[in-house]
Amino acid sequence: MLDYDKEAERYDVLRGGEPRAAAAADAVLSLVPGRARNLLDVACGTGIVTRRFAARDGLRVTGVDLADSMTRRAAARLPGAVVRADSRRLPFADARFDAVVSVWLLHLLPGRHDVGAVLGECARVLRPGGVYVTTVDKGASHNVGSDIDAVLAARPPSPAPDAADAVEACAAEHGLLPAGRARFRGHGQGRSPRRTIADLRRGWFVTLPPGEPLAEHFATRLAGLPDQDRPRPDPEFTLRAFRKPPPPRSA
Numbered sequence: 216m217l218d219y220d221k222e223a224e225r226y227d228v229l230r231g232g233e234p235r236a237a238a239a240a241d242a243v244l245s246l247v248p249g250r251a252r253n254l255l256d257v258a259c260g261t262g263i264v265t266r267r268f269a270a271r272d273g274l275r276v277t278g279v280d281l282a283d284s285m286t287r288r289a290a291a292r293l294p295g296a297v298v299r300a301d302s303r304r305l306p307f308a309d310a311r312f313d314a315v316v317s318v319w320l321l322h323l324l325p326g327r328h329d330v331g332a333v334l335g336e337c338a339r340v341l342r343p344g345g346v347y348v349t350t351v352d353k354g355a356s357h358n359v360g361s362d363i364d365a366v367l368a369a370r371p372p373s374p375a376p377d378a379a380d381a382v383e384a385c386a387a388e389h390g391l392l393p394a395g396r397a398r399f400r401g402h403g404q405g406r407s408p409r410r411t412i413a414d415l416r417r418g419w420f421v422t423l424p425p426g427e428p429l430a431e432h433f434a435t436r437l438a439g440l441p442d443q444d445r446p447r448p449d450p451e452f453t454l455r456a457f458r459k460p461p462p463p464r465s466a
Contacts (some may be wrong), residue, residue: 240267262289
């Protein structure tokens with residue numbers, strides 16, 4: 216698992232920068248109703264996407280992240296609108312927000328229990344009629360059918376706590392109903408063999424810990440691929456939206 220406090224300094228550069236942030240924000244906002252007046256961005260990271268949410272007219276945005284270095288960078292982009300907190304214990308009152316967003320979060324969680332805890336908190340702070348938007352199937356999105364993917368196909372399987380079906384089932388347990396989906400391109404995230412080797416050696420792949428003989432075996436195979444610095448196609452990420460229904464009317 217990556218240390219996101221250490222990742223903060225180079226996070227944006229290594230993950231597509233502004234083009235990717237723009238694509239992500241546009242896709243998320245396509246699922247957020249125009250009537251929404253306040254939005255919570257859970258695991259906002261450096262705030263590079265969050266800032267774009269705040270640019271929508273009439274939308275007040277709050278960001279929250281657990282990593283201290285990420286929070287500081289986000290706060291510089293959104294002064295007074297970012298707090299440091301655990302997404303499993305959000306420091307907000309019930310039914311506070313018209314929309315809640317978690318982009319590239321659920322895949323980092325250890326398992327279904329933690330996914331349930333996060334979704335439960337997002338549902339709790341969401342107003343009836345509000346929408347929760349999240350990325351799903353993040354790991355699978357990076358498999359674009361390249362020669363790099365062919366090499367990595369033999370690695371031990373990684374857990375997928377953000378599998379779409381599992382997230383939908385977990386959302387239903389917390390009273391959230393499917394409300395739409397969208398896709399966006401991860402601009403600048405196409406892998407090259409050399410970059411994949413660097414990611415491998417800094418802990419990007421959960422089932423291949425840095426320094427392990429198996430990790431070095433895959434590094435050697437990747438080093439044998441042609442065009443070491445040529446990026447393969449960009450991934451496409453998937454968003455799912457869920458709505459919190461209003462309480463039933465009394466007879």
